[in-house]
Amino acid sequence: MCMDRRDETLRLEAERWQVGVDKSVGKHPERKASFESLSDLPIGRLYTPRDLPGFDYVEDLGFPGQYPFTRGVQNTMYRGRLWTMRQFSGFGSAEDTNQRYKYLLDNGQTGLSVAFHFPTLKGVNSDHPLSRGEVGKCGVAIDSLRDMEVLFDGIPLDKVTTSMTVNHPAPVLLAMYLAVAKKQGASWDKVGGTVQNDPLKEFFAQKSYVWPPRESVRLLVDTMEFCAKHVPKWHPVSISGYHIREAGSTAQQELAFTLADGIAYVEAAVARGLDVDSFAPHLSFFFDAHLDFFEEIAKFRAARRLWARIMKERFGAKDPKSLWLRFHTQTAGVSLTAQQPLNNIVRTAVEAMAAVLGGTQSLHTNSFDEAEALPTEEAVTVALRTQQILAEETGVANTVDPLAGSYFVEALTNEMEKAAREYIRKIDDLGGMVAAVEAGYPQSEIIRASMEFQRAVEDGRKVIVGVNKYVKKDAKPLHLLKIDDSVERAQVARIAEVKKNRDNAAVEAALGRVRDAARGQENLMYPIVEAVGEYALLGEVCGALVDVFGAYQDPAIF
Amino acid sequence: MKKVRVLIAKPGLDGHDRGAKVVAKFLQECGYEVVYTGLHQSPEQIVNAALQEAVDVVGISVLSGSHEYVFPEVMRLLKEKEMEDVLVFGGGTIPEDDIPALLATGVKALFRPGTPLADIQTFMKEHVG
Numbered sequence: 001m002c003m004d005r006r007d008e009t010l011r012l013e014a015e016r017w018q019v020g021v022d023k024s025v026g027k028h029p030e031r032k033a034s035f036e037s038l039s040d041l042p043i044g045r046l047y048t049p050r051d052l053p054g055f056d057y058v059e060d061l062g063f064p065g066q067y068p069f070t071r072g073v074q075n076t077m078y079r080g081r082l083w084t085m086r087q088f089s090g091f092g093s094a095e096d097t098n099q100r101y102k103y104l105l106d107n108g109q110t111g112l113s114v115a116f117h118f119p120t121l122k123g124v125n126s127d128h129p130l131s132r133g134e135v136g137k138c139g140v141a142i143d144s145l146r147d148m149e150v151l152f153d154g155i156p157l158d159k160v161t162t163s164m165t166v167n168h169p170a171p172v173l174l175a176m177y178l179a180v181a182k183k184q185g186a187s188w189d190k191v192g193g194t195v196q197n198d199p200l201k202e203f204f205a206q207k208s209y210v211w212p213p214r215e216s217v218r219l220l221v222d223t224m225e226f227c228a229k230h231v232p233k234w235h236p237v238s239i240s241g242y243h244i245r246e247a248g249s250t251a252q253q254e255l256a257f258t259l260a261d262g263i264a265y266v267e268a269a270v271a272r273g274l275d276v277d278s279f280a281p282h283l284s285f286f287f288d289a290h291l292d293f294f295e296e297i298a299k300f301r302a303a304r305r306l307w308a309r310i311m312k313e314r315f316g317a318k319d320p321k322s323l324w325l326r327f328h329t330q331t332a333g334v335s336l337t338a339q340q341p342l343n344n345i346v347r348t349a350v351e352a353m354a355a356v357l358g359g360t361q362s363l364h365t366n367s368f369d370e371a372e373a374l375p376t377e378e379a380v381t382v383a384l385r386t387q388q389i390l391a392e393e394t395g396v397a398n399t400v401d402p403l404a405g406s407y408f409v410e411a412l413t414n415e416m417e418k419a420a421r422e423y424i425r426k427i428d429d430l431g432g433m434v435a436a437v438e439a440g441y442p443q444s445e446i447i448r449a450s451m452e453f454q455r456a457v458e459d460g461r462k463v464i465v466g467v468n469k470y471v472k473k474d475a476k477p478l479h480l481l482k483i484d485d486s487v488e489r490a491q492v493a494r495i496a497e498v499k500k501n502r503d504n505a506a507v508e509a510a511l512g513r514v515r516d517a518a519r520g521q522e523n524l525m526y527p528i529v530e531a532v533g534e535y536a537l538l539g540e541v542c543g544a545l546v547d548v549f550g551a552y553q554d555p556a557i558f
Numbered sequence: 559m560k561k562v563r564v565l566i567a568k569p570g571l572d573g574h575d576r577g578a579k580v581v582a583k584f585l586q587e588c589g590y591e592v593v594y595t596g597l598h599q600s601p602e603q604i605v606n607a608a609l610q611e612a613v614d615v616v617g618i619s620v621l622s623g624s625h626e627y628v629f630p631e632v633m634r635l636l637k638e639k640e641m642e643d644v645l646v647f648g649g650g651t652i653p654e655d656d657i658p659a660l661l662a663t664g665v666k667a668l669f670r671p672g673t674p675l676a677d678i679q680t681f682m683k684e685h686v687g
Contacts (some may be wrong), residue, residue: 051582054576060646092654118570118571118572118573118622119571121571121573122571122598124571129600130570130598130600131570131571131626132570132572132627132631133570133623133624133625133626133627134570134572134623134624134626134627136621137622137624138572138623139625206573207573207574207575207597208571208573210593220610226618246576247575247576248576248580316654337671337672338670338671339672340653355643370650371651371671372651372653372671373623373653374623447579450576450579450580450585451580451584454580454584457674458674458675458676464672467672467673468674477653477655480655483623509622515581524627553596554596554597554598555596556594556595556597558576558579558582558583558592558594
């Protein structure tokens with residue numbers, strides 16, 4: 001009865017406040033008729049317990065490390081160990097990038113993250129006609145095991161964990177990494193890291209696809225099965241919302257489409273006959289941290305809670321680790337502006353803080369010059385220092401999930417989960433994510449959202465400082481990192497050298513075994529590991545798979 | 559009056575197509591006839607598409623750093639096919655320092671990140687109506 005009286009008092013106080021608000025607004029209207037988040041969720045003036053009807057601490061939040069993991073997957077979070085500071089990096093040749101890795105490790109970075117150039121992401125060699133002008137430009141050029149040996153020269157792979165952002169060709173790059181580990185004498189059960197290997201989002205987000213959706217999911221499950229057996233510390237997939245968001249989705253779509261991809265992968269692995277608890281603890285996730293501070297924090301918290309519920313209720317997972325949504329975060333590349341670039345340092349700092357308050361396991365902070373080019377050493381140092389300042393000066397890492405219990409943050413977390421559930425229901429109705437991708441559903445949702453965002457920027461409803469408000473001509477262009485054409489020439493020459501020095505008959509035989517396995521049911525990782533060991537080129541291995549699977553073509557929807 | 563036809567093209571292996579699609583949709587809404595090539599086109603494919611579709615304008619979006627190869631190559635091929643009257647513009651992550659050399663090859667305008675769509679419309683009105 002005591003509760004009822006309190007509720008009644010709360011109602012009366014709220015009404016009293018509303019009278020005051022009406023008076024104030026009558027005299028001085030608010031800045032806008034309505035307020036929305038960056039992703040167009042309506043944002044209220046004030047949040048109180050009345051916005052959280054039926055809120056149940058244990059059921060909705062629980063304790064850190066406990067179901068439904070809203071407050072974080074570990075018991076002590078950053079008090080035990082800080083997040084991994086993992087700057088995504090790769091440019092030019094393997095030699096250039098190897099130097100950058102050593103620089104970052106010397107400066108306190110705690111994990112590596114490889115950015116490959118477009119030809120590698122698309123499964124073609126540097127001497128392919130479409131590679132012209134792109135070699136080493138957006139990442140490091142890797143054509144064969146020879147390049148991978150140079151990339152990790154002097155870096156002990158049983159001591160450092162590495163994340164590799166590559167998707168359809170991921171099994172080939174993972175095979176090369178494992179071959180380098182073997183040559184270093186590092187045993188595979190000590191090798192840790194992640195390969196993105198998230199094929200479905202390629203069709204509607206990053207667009208670095210090679211083969212069609214169903215074949216791409218088969219290869220993913222092959223990798224999952226192989227890693228569970230031979231490389232137990234490796235995360236064979238990082239289910240990624242980052243590219244979905246960067247392609248123009250809202251936060252709700254990012255969350256929903258990412259988890260829907262995850263559901264498709266779990267279903268495929270279970271259909272293969274794998275026990276859900278044998279692979280689910282190795283699943284990892286990757287999200288974007290955009291500028292709307294509270295919306296992003298709510299997104300991360302909702303992601304953990306929703307995934308835990310899906311794994312438990314939908315897939316009957318038993319191992320608590322199967323319920324964990326562990327994630328890497330990158331600040332939003334798309335929020336960087338070419339205009340007044342130093343402002344990007346502030347944007348990135350705020351986004352990084354949202355990721356930390358949202359409980360990320362690892363973080364990449366963008367550099368201020370990245371709206372135009374890959375970062376210079378100076379810019380990447382500022383980005384890394386931003387994380388170090390957050391971690392060691394601001395105190396934000398000292399308490400677990402410090403925003404829990406905020407009426408606003410909890411209400412927004414609920415909204416996020418609800419919106420994502422609605423999308424997931426729609427995707428289920430379409431027959432799951434593979435069928436939804438084939439039907440062009442996420443593609444058209446993202447186009448709609450990105451067009452709407454652009455319109456809001458055009459008419460000033462959404463402000464981008466330096467772009468549509470506080471515009472000022474920049475005094476002088478930034479000094480940018482420039483990759484010259486010599487990288488392309490050297491890379492093409494190295495391909496010729498590799499072809500000359502290897503046993504070409506052995507390569508042909510190995511590629512034949514890749515094709516045979518692709519036609520049948522055999523796990524493709526085994527013949528791929530063998531082919532890579534014979535110095536088969538990335539484009540040759542992917543080409544052998546395309547011979548059997550076919551190449552995917554963009555439907556060019558706009 | 560015949561509608562002005564525009565080809566929006568994505569060259570190379572770059573998959574960043576948000577800008578290309580937003581511009582394609584916008585120009586369509588402005589009343590232009592828009593054809594989009596889809597991703598992963600070589601300069602030859604882009605010029606062949608421009609020829610087959612008989613377009614008046616080609617807009618090329620590059621976010622991969624390959625602009626110094628793509629634009630001159632497209633301009634060379636257009637000249638080879640005697641299609642110099644086709645208006646070419648571009649956009650994407652193209653550093654300011656690289657722009658003068660690209661404009662010198664005959665590209666009419668390059669729109670950098672943050673360009674309002676209205677600027678592209680003004681440009682189109684000025685050159686093709």
